[in-house]
Amino acid sequence: MGAAISAVGVSRAFEDGSVALDGVSLDVAPGSVAVLVGPSGCGKTTLLRMIAGLDRPTRGTVTVDGAGAGDEGGPAAVAIAFQEPRLLPWRSTVRNVALPLELHGVRRRERLARARGMLGLVGLADAHRKLPGQLSGGMRMRAAIARALVTRPRVLLLDEPFGALDEITRHVLDDLVLAIRAELGMTVVLVTHSIAEAAYLGDRIFVMAPAPGRIVRTVEPGFGARGPALRASVPYASLMADLLQSLGTAMAASSGGRAA
Ligand SMILES: Nc1ncnc2c1ncn2[C@@H]1O[C@H](COP(=O)(O)OP(=O)(O)OP(=O)(O)O)[C@@H](O)[C@H]1O
Ligand SMILES: [Mg+2]
Incomplete structure (x- = not known):
């Protein structure tokens, strides 16, 4: 069984004064797929690194199955894969x-x-x-x-894993992630710049905005079975349009309200 992940009021400020995350709270259910989307620099990788125990919040807590992420002897092993293999x-x-x-x-x-x-x-x-x-x-x-x-591992973290691949290969690998999750039962947190991928894979989708990095919206699509029929469906298309709009708002926030 996968592990539950919880972030409560997580902030991360760096020594140079940049605030990568400010007051981020999120919950991921065991065995589910959570997706983080948002403009470059909104703190997605920083958040993944904290779930993996590779970095610590300056304020707030990140727990995996109730234990501090990265704590010695913590119950849930966490693995991470990046855009480059x-x-x-x-x-x-x-x-x-x-x-x-x-x-x-x-x-x-x-x-x-x-x-x-x-x-x-x-x-x-x-x-x-x-x-x-x-x-x-x-x-x-x-x-x-x-x-x-x-x-x-009980948690698999994927940071932009398929960004360098063509669209069809990407679809195949999205389905692979779901098949592996069904087989092994781990919890997945995926960072992506692809709205199509976010809408397809996410049991819960967190839309983030930068400067400071924060969650501006949480969406639970509630799609059951994934597959070609979902990709061609109206609810899926509407969700993509909806996410695109939220991301547009998040981008506008990042350029101080000016048109990008
Ligand atoms: N070690 C560090 N020192 C100073 N600032 C950092 C450090 N790591 C990240 N940051 C800053 O924190 C912010 C968030 O970075 P992060 O890498 O988490 O963004 P991201 O959402 O993953 O972006 P991308 O989509 O481009 O990968 C950025 O402004 C970045 O410059
Ligand atoms: Mg990143």
């Missing part, structure tokens, strides 16, 4: 995926078996011996997700 070019795909287990001291035979299993789950069963340079962009991203999942 960041695979080691000299290691085969399976050895890239096995790397987190290697760092945890898991024995060779077991870690390779688990990495193979995870590659199967992301549709790369036949590519385990290839080097990253021999994979397509979409395949590299699948491998990066397999590597994030190999330790069986």
